[in-house]
Amino acid sequence: MKNLLFVDHKFHESTKSSDFFIEILRRRFAVDQFFVDPDVGDNGDLLEKAREAQIIVVWQMDYLASAFCALGKPTIVIPMYDGSSTMPDMHWALLRKATFINFSRAMHERVRLMGCRSYLVKYFVQPCARKDMVSFENINVFFWQRRPDHGINIQLVDKMLGETCDRIHLHDAPDIDLGHDNEIIGERNYELTKSIWFSSRAAYEEVLRSCNVFVCPRAAEGIGVAMLEAMARGMVVIANDQPTHNEYISNWVNGILFNIGGGNDTISLRGQSSRIGYSAWKSVEFGHQRWNKNINDILDLIDNAPASDLIKAEPSDYLHSLCSSFSAGQQEYVRYIQSKAHVMGDFTGGSLDDVAILLGGAQIESNKFSVPSISSDRSLPISEKDCPFLYEGWSSYEDGGYRWIEGKYATVRFSDTPSSEVQCLNFAAKSVNASGTQQFLSVILNRNQILAAPLPEGDFTNFLVRLPKGAIAPVNIIEIKLEVAERPHGDGRFLSACFSDLKFVPLEEGLKISRSTESAKP
Missing domain, CATH: 3.40.50.2000 (Glycogen Phosphorylase B;)
Structure with a gap:
């Protein structure tokens, strides 16, 4: 039997209102239940439970489902009209890689319009004689x-x-x-x-x-x-x-x-x-007769639900952000998923243009101005004490003109005015010098990989990356990924690499930099 994790609202632990469905699941799956309190931002070992499961069924707690999709798990979402009918389009678009079972036709049609797979069922209890x-x-x-x-x-x-x-x-x-x-x-x-x-x-x-x-x-x-x-x-x-x-x-x-x-x-x-x-x-x-005939179809649907493509995001941070924002209320949750619009294409299976349509013009503008604009000299000064562009994965401020990545993943966000001018991204980086393991660096701009290269230990290595034409969008995210993170002697942090400030330069200036030096130290 496949291991199935059933994620449910904590209220149902006492009301037992989802028990009828769990009993059906147990006909074919080994079911492990996890009850979530949506008013609490931390939900313990939910992520570890999800990693161990072969299939995940999310009952009513649909705001969590995109985190399970990010793990590459077959995820079945069962939303409830009374809890989720007011959710915005973006909420449903995040779940396009999940499979839906809907007990409400109104919800069924809503998620189908957002491009999701949905199976409509109608539950009936057994009538009396x-x-x-x-x-x-x-x-x-x-x-x-x-x-x-x-x-x-x-x-x-x-x-x-x-x-x-x-x-x-x-x-x-x-x-x-x-x-x-x-x-x-x-x-x-x-x-x-x-x-x-x-x-x-x-x-x-x-x-x-x-x-x-x-x-x-x-x-x-x-x-x-x-x-x-x-x-x-x-x-x-x-x-x-x-x-x-x-x-x-x-x-x-x-x-x-x-x-x-x-x-x-x-x-x-x-x-x-x-x-x-x-x-x-x-x-x-x-x-009730129709419901009984549908039970095997429901089990087959769950058993054969497709797995999602693994999303290259930090699942623990993402799940924590989903929980903490939702616990602060729907408005804060909506604000959070809108703030992540620039990376939502991986979840929606579409482009940033698709995301923009879902958010709407007014919300896109609001989202743009919630992300700081790049400075006039076209730099992202990540080494500065109060750098507004840092988002995930960066260490606290320290002197030296550089900043470390804690862990293997970090992001930088900025807004800008798109230009047809060909540009280059210039920065310097060096790997953590611990066990001598080969480090590898990937840099992704707006879901497009722009650099994949080894990163030596020792001195800083200068990188000059020519960007594709039109690579810069109104709202941008730079993702930096490393393969090795270690704890240097005398330092309690797990570090992977440190970076100088990032700077965008015109192609002509970039060529001059390339000719003048192959490495630089900030």
Whole structure:
């Protein structure tokens, strides 16, 4: 059996809402679960777990998936509409190398439009026996007040159903307790019963069995298992007109849809509840049969998901940045992935022009000005104390006119005005002098390799690299990669090479430099 890592939201560790899918995966894979707290920037040994896995399934935590693609792992992403529907296009474009399974048609179409592979499935629970369906001698409503801050609260339920029901059971257990006022204004003609929490699943189901109308507690859902369980009992489900509710419910056929804040008049159920409840039960009966037929196809899709091309990025730094930016809120996460637009082509499988289209003109301009502009003398003074162009992998400031790379990878970012003039990049570098192992240097400008050469120990070696015409873009990244990093005697850091300032020079000046010297020391 292949080893499969299932990455899930920490909240589901207690709610068990993804367990039905994990049980299916265990039919074919050895499943290791890892629960992520998106509010925490550090997620322990997630990267090590991902390296060991043969397949990775990401349930709801889709912001992490591009890091697994960067490792070259077959990555299956299962997003949830209620958690990811507001994500920008760039978020989905980063995941083009992943394979999607979508429980929502709206999400399925969204990711397909962004060039992603997606398989649409519709989950259904097993329906009860027909003889065990609820009856409708009275109208008894069950309402779990989970998100009153979203506008679905006891006052709204009272407004819609108070005049037509015999009883409302209020389960007052909000996901986030903001102290909502449960007072119902005006005369009440129905019985109101309440609970705060259930000691067991059986206690919850006992109360649910005494009701025949179910009000969905949230504005939207990722799947809507509680809704489906209610439909499977033949209950009348009343839900906000958003996915996935409106992807299962045909209004006044097998359920009823309303709009939060849309006026919502009284819903009169008497005389229609039995018909709607039976239609709900019947749709689950048919749907469950289709779901069972799809299970092997789902397992085959996961088993045969293509591996991504290994992305040449520092996975630990990238994963940490994804976690820390997302934990600071969606706005900060979006700002982070936009700031990385100049290297996102590897993830999107497209060009920088594709990325620019995804970001949009205004955002590209904003991104450009968030990256410092190159100085007027066309230099990137990386040896200076407060150099604004340094991004990843560089050591702290030290005297000497150079700066070390800690590890094997470092980047420099800058913005510039593109020019048709042929230019050269000039710098000097030397390898760490430790064990005598041969060092090799690669320099990449905007995803195009411009230098691949050995880097000797000892004195600095001067490099003059002629750039392709049009190599400079509005926003640029220089990636520097080495093969060897060692700890020099008396220094606790793992270092690979040190570099002088980088400078762009016209071709004619570059030729003069080339003729005058073959090596230089800053």
